[in-house]
Amino acid sequence: QKEVEQDPGPLSVPEGAIVSLNCTYSNSAFQYFMWYRQYSRKGPELLMYTYSSGNKEDGRFTAQVDKSSKYISLFIRDSQPSDSATYLCAVNYGGSQGNLIFGKGTKLSVKP
Amino acid sequence: NAGVMQNPRHLVRRRGQEARLRCSPMKGHSHVYWYRQLPEEGLKFMVYLQKENIIDESGMPKERFSAEFPKEGPSILRIQQVVRGDSAAYFCASSPPRGRNSPLHFGNGTRLTVT
Numbered sequence: 001q002k003e004v005e006q007d008p009g010p011l012s013v014p015e016g017a018i019v020s021l022n023c024t025y026s027n028s029a030f031q032y033f034m035w036y037r038q039y040s041r042k043g044p045e046l047l048m049y050t051y052s053s054g055n056k057e058d059g060r061f062t063a064q065v066d067k068s069s070k071y072i073s074l075f076i077r078d079s080q081p082s083d084s085a086t087y088l089c090a091v092n093y094g095g096s097q098g099n100l101i102f103g104k105g106t107k108l109s110v111k112p
Numbered sequence: 113n114a115g116v117m118q119n120p121r122h123l124v125r126r127r128g129q130e131a132r133l134r135c136s137p138m139k140g141h142s143h144v145y146w147y148r149q150l151p152e153e154g155l156k157f158m159v160y161l162q163k164e165n166i167i168d169e170s171g172m173p174k175e176r177f178s179a180e181f182p183k184e185g186p187s188i189l190r191i192q193q194v195v196r197g198d199s200a201a202y203f204c205a206s207s208p209p210r211g212r213n214s215p216l217h218f219g220n221g222t223r224l225t226v227t
Contacts, residue, residue, distance in 0.1 A: 045218070
């Protein structure tokens with residue numbers, strides 16, 4: 001079993017839709033959970049960063065962590081064409097801020 | 113407000129040549145990480161460095177790959193005798209000193225093509 005599983009998509013939605021992106025992880029020792037957005041030919045850009053179970057909101061983005069189910073989600077409200085990108089979830093054990101373990105990414109396309 | 117700077121953006125090497133990838137971390141960041149992204153694959157951790165010190169190289173291939181982060185200047189990822197399988201995007205990330213609890217910030221990568 002891979003440490004982080006993520007549906008690669010592609011996922012296509014109309015502008016204004018609510019988008020739900022999900023990852024599962026295998027090791028309950030993971031403590032930090034992140035979502036990165038990666039545009040084509042660019043580096044990953046940090047969107048959300050959380051430590052605990054529950055929800056964290058930032059503008060149109062909400063990150064949700066359920067440690068009991070080992071499940072993390074990113075919700076995008078009122079999606080825009082500019083949200084079209086690949087979304088990567090990442091986890092790590094804490095202690096060191098490096099050695100992130102990434103999912104393979106979900107490619108999202110928001111159609112005008 | 114410079115972010116993580118990587119150069120070159122694109123690098124073409126013939127099989128057997130050496131590739132040198134450079135990374136300058138964000139201002140105030142003293143920790144550097146290298147990741148590799150193969151086509152259709154996720155980002156894979158390679159190595160974690162502080163100034164003049166390799167902290168974790170558990171993701172580095174055992175041969176031909178090395179990394180350094182000298183006291184002065186950028187971090188360097190060096191690949192000797194490149195092979196076609198080394199073709200990938202190589203990303204550098206940086207973070208502040210430990211204890212500041214800040215996640216990683218990535219550069220835009222170097223795309224290595226081995227012909």
